[in-house]
Amino acid sequence: MSQGSMAPGxxxxxxxxxxxxxxxxxxxxxxxxxxxxxxADRCYFCYDAPCVTACPTDIDIPLFIRQISTGxxxxxxxxxxxxxxxxxxxxxxxPTETLCEEACVREAAEGKPVEIGRLQRFATDTLMARxxxxxxxxxxxxxRVAVVGAGPAGLACAHRLAMLxxxxxxxxxxxxxxxxxxxxxxxxxxxxxxxxxxxxxLMQIGGITMKTGVRLGDGLALASLQQEFDAVFLSVGLAGxxxxxxxxxxxxxxGDAVDFIAxxxxxxxxxxxxxxxxVVVIGGGMTxxxxxxxxRLLGAENVTVAYRRSRARMGASRFEQDLAASKGxxxxxxxxxxxxxxxxxxxxxxxxxxxxxxxxxxTPTGETVRIKADQVWRAIGQTLQGSPDGLDIDGGKxxxxxxxxxxxxxxxxxxxxxxxxxxxxxxxxxxxRDAAMDIHARLTNTG
Amino acid sequence: MADLRTDxxxxxxxxxxxxxxxxxxxKEYNVRRAFExxxxxxxxxxxxxxxxxxxNVNGPRYGVIYGADRRVLGINNIELITxxxxxxxxxxxxxxxxxxxxxxxxxxxxxxxxxxxxxxILPRVAETGCDGIELNFGCPHGMSERGMGAxxxxxxxxxxxxxxxxKQYYDRPVIVKLTPNITDIRHPARAARNGGADAVSLINTxxxxxxxxxxxxxxxxxxxxxxxxxxxxxxxxxPIALNMVAEIARDPETHGLPISGxxxxxxxxxxxxxxxxGAGNVQVCTxxxxxxxxxxxxxxxxxxxxxxxxxxxxxxxxxxxxxxxxTDWQYLNLNFVAKARIDQDxxxxxxxxxxxxEDTSHQAIWMHEDRVFEVNDAECVACNLCVDVCPVENCxxxxxxxxxxxxxxxxxxxxxxxxxxxxxxxxPSAQAAx
Ligand SMILES: Cc1cc2nc3c(=O)[nH]c(=O)nc-3n(C[C@H](O)[C@H](O)[C@H](O)COP(=O)(O)OP(=O)(O)OC[C@H]3O[C@@H](n4cnc5c(N)ncnc54)[C@H](O)[C@@H]3O)c2cc1C
Ligand SMILES: Cc1cc2nc3c(=O)[nH]c(=O)nc-3n(C[C@H](O)[C@H](O)[C@H](O)COP(=O)(O)O)c2cc1C
Ligand code: SF4
Numbered sequence: 001m002s003q004g005s006m007a008p009g010x011x012x013x014x015x016x017x018x019x020x021x022x023x024x025x026x027x028x029x030x031x032x033x034x035x036x037x038x039x040a041d042r043c044y045f046c047y048d049a050p051c052v053t054a055c056p057t058d059i060d061i062p063l064f065i066r067q068i069s070t071g072x073x074x075x076x077x078x079x080x081x082x083x084x085x086x087x088x089x090x091x092x093x094x095p096t097e098t099l100c101e102e103a104c105v106r107e108a109a110e111g112k113p114v115e116i117g118r119l120q121r122f123a124t125d126t127l128m129a130r131x132x133x134x135x136x137x138x139x140x141x142x143x144r145v146a147v148v149g150a151g152p153a154g155l156a157c158a159h160r161l162a163m164l165x166x167x168x169x170x171x172x173x174x175x176x177x178x179x180x181x182x183x184x185x186x187x188x189x190x191x192x193x194x195x196x197x198x199x200x201x202l203m204q205i206g207g208i209t210m211k212t213g214v215r216l217g218d219g220l221a222l223a224s225l226q227q228e229f230d231a232v233f234l235s236v237g238l239a240g241x242x243x244x245x246x247x248x249x250x251x252x253x254x255g256d257a258v259d260f261i262a263x264x265x266x267x268x269x270x271x272x273x274x275x276x277x278x279v280v281v282i283g284g285g286m287t288x289x290x291x292x293x294x295x296r297l298l299g300a301e302n303v304t305v306a307y308r309r310s311r312a313r314m315g316a317s318r319f320e321q322d323l324a325a326s327k328g329x330x331x332x333x334x335x336x337x338x339x340x341x342x343x344x345x346x347x348x349x350x351x352x353x354x355x356x357x358x359x360x361x362x363t364p365t366g367e368t369v370r371i372k373a374d375q376v377w378r379a380i381g382q383t384l385q386g387s388p389d390g391l392d393i394d395g396g397k398x399x400x401x402x403x404x405x406x407x408x409x410x411x412x413x414x415x416x417x418x419x420x421x422x423x424x425x426x427x428x429x430x431x432x433r434d435a436a437m438d439i440h441a442r443l444t445n446t447g
Numbered sequence: 448m449a450d451l452r453t454d455x456x457x458x459x460x461x462x463x464x465x466x467x468x469x470x471x472x473x474k475e476y477n478v479r480r481a482f483e484x485x486x487x488x489x490x491x492x493x494x495x496x497x498x499x500x501x502x503n504v505n506g507p508r509y510g511v512i513y514g515a516d517r518r519v520l521g522i523n524n525i526e527l528i529t530x531x532x533x534x535x536x537x538x539x540x541x542x543x544x545x546x547x548x549x550x551x552x553x554x555x556x557x558x559x560x561x562x563x564x565x566x567x568i569l570p571r572v573a574e575t576g577c578d579g580i581e582l583n584f585g586c587p588h589g590m591s592e593r594g595m596g597a598x599x600x601x602x603x604x605x606x607x608x609x610x611x612x613x614k615q616y617y618d619r620p621v622i623v624k625l626t627p628n629i630t631d632i633r634h635p636a637r638a639a640r641n642g643g644a645d646a647v648s649l650i651n652t653x654x655x656x657x658x659x660x661x662x663x664x665x666x667x668x669x670x671x672x673x674x675x676x677x678x679x680x681x682x683x684x685x686p687i688a689l690n691m692v693a694e695i696a697r698d699p700e701t702h703g704l705p706i707s708g709x710x711x712x713x714x715x716x717x718x719x720x721x722x723x724x725g726a727g728n729v730q731v732c733t734x735x736x737x738x739x740x741x742x743x744x745x746x747x748x749x750x751x752x753x754x755x756x757x758x759x760x761x762x763x764x765x766x767x768x769x770x771x772x773x774t775d776w777q778y779l780n781l782n783f784v785a786k787a788r789i790d791q792d793x794x795x796x797x798x799x800x801x802x803x804x805e806d807t808s809h810q811a812i813w814m815h816e817d818r819v820f821e822v823n824d825a826e827c828v829a830c831n832l833c834v835d836v837c838p839v840e841n842c843x844x845x846x847x848x849x850x851x852x853x854x855x856x857x858x859x860x861x862x863x864x865x866x867x868x869x870x871x872x873x874x875p876s877a878q879a880a881x
Binding site: 034037038041044045046047048049050105106108109 | 795798799801
């Protein structure tokens with residue numbers, strides 16, 4: 001018997017497994033072949049297409065869509081993977097509404113873009129279902145590159161280097177590869193263990209050794225990597241989280257949204273995962289939305305996202321906000337937490353209303369409100385943690401050039417841990433790939 | 448609601464939409480249902496001579512060309528004339544005609560090219576009480592190899608001869624159905640007129656191979672690994688049919704000869720286009736085969752709506768209205784100068800006009816900063832390609848330059864007077880304008 005949404009406190013099994021399975025289905029279900037053909041037909045094959053410009057990995061979108069409409073989804077996938085080896089994951093997780101689909105001329109014309117993300121998924125799924133790997137390695141160069149962190153940036157970099165004939169060793173701190181693809185992305189965006197199968201598929205290129213449970217700064221020093229390898233690529237993401245400066249922050253029930261999501265992603269059985277009856281998420285980005293939506297899907301009765309600024313400033317896209325609202329999440333704007341109340345365990349969150357001036361400075365209005373909360377998730381941003389000494393830092397991230405070069409010779413960095421770019425899967429892929437090209441040029445003396 | 452009644456060769460029907468001779472008109476069951484659905488008339492599936500009927504293939508007989516979303520643009524078929532006994536067809540026709548006296552019922556006939564064969568079948572057809580006959584000189588496959596169908600339709604002398612026999616042995620209207628598989632449609636039309644035909648109908652299907660299977664390398668439709676050319680019909684053939692109808696309508700030798708327009712009629716608009724080019728009515732096959740008999744309802748309502756909007760009270764008000772405007776290229780007004788205009792407000796910045804003009808036309812569109820597209824009058828020849836490829840209706844239009852303005856491309860002042868190639872100085876055989 002499931003506990004239901006009304007069960008007090010933090011409880012597992014609020015919903016039965018059938019309901020949970022339904023709730024955590026694909027957010028955007030895959031296309032059937034005819035649907036894909038119809039969707040592909042809508043593409044105008046624009047000149048110098050704006051969608052391509054909007055894609056951080058510069059996929060030739062009109063070309064791959066045309067390949068779908070001429071009946072060759074596998075060839076379409078090849079076009080995608082040439083630019084973005086994690087095109088399968090990106091098809092699922094990219095906020096296309098602010099990337100390619102926002103730029104689509106049919107968005108301008110009708111408010112209905114060509115569904116590029118779902119078409120990309122159709123193509124990549126078709127090819128990956130054959131379990132063949134579409135690339136082969138170039139002749140060995142006998143150069144060795146160390147990659148630190150097996151998230152999208154590290155994987156993309158490793159794949160490209162392996163393809164170019166270099167040998168790559170990935171050093172991953174966790175016991176499983178994938179980075180936030182595996183531990184962070186919302187469950188309904190990456191169903192059926194896709195992240196792990198994508199890593200396996202990617203590794204088929206050969207020439208990549210995956211070492212898990214090996215953590216830079218914890219028995220492994222950058223200097224030794226530099227010594228042992230011809231180049232080093234750092235893609236450690238943002239392992240730290242910002243603290244919540246509010247009284248009662250240490251009460252039971254208060255935690256980091258990323259941990260909750262990681263637990264959720266790794267749970268074999270969602271009926272065993274506890275969730276509060278009243279959940280409050282502090283923050284305004286994708287992580288906040290994902291934590292809130294997934295709390296609702298697990299059966300929480302009331303879920304609130306409390307964001308300190310206005311809707312217009314929210315990091316989560318309008319699509320994500322609407323998704324949350326459609327799942328019954330309440331969005332509060334211009335409120336910031338001042339205290340978590342409760343006797344040992346959280347019971348209420350006290351929020352202060354704010355006004356924002358032109359420069360973005362927040363001033364409390366003096367009015368506060370208390371809302372019920374037996375679970376409070378902090379989703380107020382991740383930070384760079386444990387960056388090796390000797391690297392220049394810029395805005396809290398490892399400073400890099402366009403091509404991903406750090407201030408240390410022979411060390412590159414990309415993805416969330418590196419300066420520049422949005423913190424998105426697709427950006428991480430682009431940066432990993434581009435750094436690989438620069439490393440290759442350096443190692444082969446062509447750049 | 449405008450009056451759609453038509454009188455074609457004295458045969459009246461409640462509307463100008465007839466079903467063409469084909470599977471939809473193959474038997475009593477179909478034709479009764481077609482009349483119930485509202486079709487104005489039918490041309491019965493082509494009858495053959497007495498004796499064992501022809502046989503059809505027992506595998507696929509259709510191939511198809513699709514547009515977006517599997518929309519049928521064209522079908523090709525390798526079907527023959529009726530494969531049912533003559534007597535069965537005649538009995539059914541008589542029953543149907545008796546029950547639907549207000550609808551047109553035409554017998555389509557194809558028998559060998561000798562007088563005896565025609566003389567034998569015509570009285571039997573007449574007995575059914577049908578309103579007229581249509582001579583199938585069009586079928587491009589199967590029957591033509593046996594000296595019938597298109598094999599007759601491609602030889603004007605045969606057309607004239609057979610038509611004459613029919614006029615001799617049959618006293619109701621004779622329609623000659625023409626094949627498009629010929630270089631100049633006017634010759635068979637003239638032959639039909641000379642033979643005494645009351646009307647021509649066109650087009651029958653266009654010889655075609657729709658596609659080839661790239662696994663077993665057989666044309667489609669494939670019968671046991673082999674394919675044969677078929678006859679193409681449906682929306683894809685409409686432009687071919689319209690031109691042929693217009694050619695006959697404006698040929699001085701056949702001008703005024705009634706025409707039944709066939710080929711790709713799918714909507715009221717298609718029908719109206721055939722009719723303004725001179726067709727007294729239209730016949731439909733593929734649209735019915737694609738959507739069922741019910742499509743006629745849209746055609747009827749649409750034509751009637753358009754007539755109301757135009758103030759026409761009878762189909763005769765507009766039949767042939769566009770014929771005087773069909774002319775030869777040499778009479779087109781070369782002093783009509785236009786330029787493409789892009790409406791920036793409706794432009795969605797796809798750049799298709801730019802790609803088309805830059806790569807394949809006259810490099811007359813600029814692509815400015817922020818994907819702003821603008822026509823360069825100094826290069827634009829007004830070819831219309833940008834208008835055609837633009838996905839937004841009316842975003843790019845053609846603007847006629849007013850007389851007195853200078854065409855930036857030629858540097859010449861646009862003149863008011865009409866001037867054509869026959870008068871043009873570049874034409875070696877130009878006659879000076881008087
Ligand atoms: C909850 C959440 C939801 C998100 N949803 C989306 C989304 O829907 N769409 C989207 O585009 N983006 C989303 N993002 C952002 C996206 O996941 C990241 O931008 C992307 O994963 C960054 O890739 P990365 O390779 O730089 O880092 P990560 O994916 O963080 O990978 C870093 C890897 O390095 C490892 N590592 C860290 N430190 C060390 C060390 N010292 N030694 C060895 N290994 C180490 C980590 O274990 C991890 O495997 C989301 C992020 C979060 C947190
Ligand atoms: C399957 C099929 C069979 C046909 N059989 C005949 C026929 O027996 N006699 C005939 O005169 N025309 C026949 N036609 C041609 C049609 O009557 C008509 O001329 C042609 O299909 C063009 O019209 P549409 O574009 O509306 O289909 C046939 C067409 C099809 C598709
Ligand atoms: S009308 Fe032709 S030449 Fe003129 S701008 Fe358009 S495509 Fe170019």
